[in-house]
Amino acid sequence: MTNTDQIPAPSRLFEPARLGGLELPSRLVMAPLTRNRAGADGVPGELMAAYYAQRASAGLIIAEAATPNPVGQTYPHIPGIHSAAQIAGWRRVVDAVHGAGGRPMFLQLQHGGRVGHPDTSGHTPLAPSVVPFPETLHTPSGLRNAVPPRAMTAEDVRSTIADFATAARNAVEAGFAGVEVHSANGHLLHQFLARNTNRRTDEWGGGVKGRIRFTTEVVRAVAEAIGPERVGLRISPGSGVNAVEEGDTADLYPALLAALTDIEPVYVHVVHADPDQPLFAAIRRTWPGILIANPVLSREEVVTDGGKQRGERLLDEGADLIALGRGFLANPDFVERLRAGAPLNEIRPELMMHVHGAEGYTDYPTLARV
Template sequence: MTQTRQTPAAGSRLFSPARLGPLDLPNRLVMAPLTRNRAGADGVPGELMAAYYAQRASAGLIIAEATTPNAVGRTYPHIPGIHTPAQTAGWRRVRDAVRDAGGRMFLQLQHGGRIGHPDTSGHLPLAPSAVPLPEPLHTPTGLQDPVTPRAMTEEDIRSTIADFADAARNAVAAGFEGVEVHAANGLLLHQFLAPNTNLRTDAWGGPVEGRIRFTVEVVRAVSEAVGPERTGVRISPGVEVNGVTESGAGELYPALLAALAPLDPVYLHVEYADPDDPGFAGLRAAWPGTLIANPRLSREEFAADAGAAAGERLLAAGADLVALGRGFIANPDLVERLRTGAPLNRLRPEFLMHVHGPEGYTDYPALSPASFAAAV
């Protein structure tokens, strides 16, 4: 099923070329990282994932889905990893398919922290503090109550930082142009940032300077491993998901950005950005480099234009690139549909996560020559 929409204004910057470090991007539309649970049980990406990403290669940049840097960081079943030779080889096949289709890719690196279960990873989860997730989570045997994670030791922290750097090296060896360090959405780095999940009294907790330290050190290690021009960072200021609460975000994020800026990562990716929010303007003013903004969309806004209008407003408010998620899920040729005003496919949310086949994944149709001609 499709839905009709209006063509974006002539000359929209969404479709103008952009520069990201050493990369030339053909447009400013970024495919956001999207967990889809289609890797093998061993975390190895297969041919289905290669086909999915290659279908969407017209995005200015694809940021591939959250991928774990070690076994203990695994969140859910069928999440990809990049810490074994087989996983790295699987991602190389994906990257080759996207390159053959003309696309550019970064890989998001994500450690789940307390969002994990021994039935999924084979390990007791690690977290800043022994504070369990407040809700059930998916495991290979279905929804289960969370377990209490083990508070990370100094050795755990240092080895995890090293694992992120190794994962970044693996990603570059697999052909990715770079990696995105995931410091958002209640995952491990965000758990260090948040005062309700980081109860530590050592140098990795307590005041803002301590709570931002882990994220800064991960970004530093990744940047030293593969270069700042290959290192991006994703944050979600004020977004309270997976049991994380963000009291004091107005103090924390300016301090985090001030500490990250000297490391010169190639971009900052802000999730759920609102161009009318003074907080977004503050982030733009504080960040000296490329800013990717992911808009917060209502169901109605998404159904109307899959994020085109919100993207244009974010560019006008200072974003350099716009990341869209659901639009790219339902429309493998989203860039062309937005550019021409062609009808959009309807999203089938029942196939977003925790299913493992091609349905709702690689079977969304692209424009036919007839429908494309009608749109233009």
């Protein structure tokens, strides 16, 4: 065997890629990661700008969940995208990333639905049905039991769809290349998809056709507002995060993806993607466009290679881009470390969420500082 034969093939993760009209320097996407570092008014500040600028080498950054209206806020210090000050704050973030050599950024739009509390948002949470969140919630006054949400009226549904469209326009005004509509992990859109949280008998509930309608109409309104080439959708098929139970996952997602084909969003982003599960293969067969896969990772995989091998397998199974979260969280130079096969920083999980300040946020060292 020659020395050339022993050299491993270059990883496809580092190949350039396209996302609609965007040129990406690699297939590595920084997944959206809620960090609770915005101001109490939901305005991103200089600390958030520094955090994202540190991670500018990602092929694409999908910035953390931002709420499209006040009632959609989940926890304290979650950023919003519904006020002039929030738009200006996000513009500072985008400018900082571009100034550090970063490429495009998308902003995730998330409405918490029943995952919210009046102590945090000042509003009674809205949800498809009056099904209380069965867990405690972080609020400015500490952990509190969730309150029963108010079932959305037809007018609430229409106004919330309009708020998503306005939030998308605000994101583009702030400099984002596009937005990701969050229909995953037990938040409002996922609550409409799930049978245990959507008990409606009108056109927004009942069977699969009714339960996928809200997500479909939000994506449609956002695409009409800023163009489908600027719009992605995040889904988490079969996930029970935030106590949702879909009940008919195998029927739900093919129907949802089929309903999106005439809207043509630029990508679908699958959370907890597993190349060994038939559901991922079924989604790849059903969805004709760009597919971003956010893999299921064990703690050992996070520590050893940050998800590199699992991401490469998902590319082999048909994914176009790979979204990784915890590796980017603890390693400002995550792309460079993966490319070099360098050791990764250990995550300090106690500082991931519901804390404030630079510790566990912008103080993770780069290779040059180790």
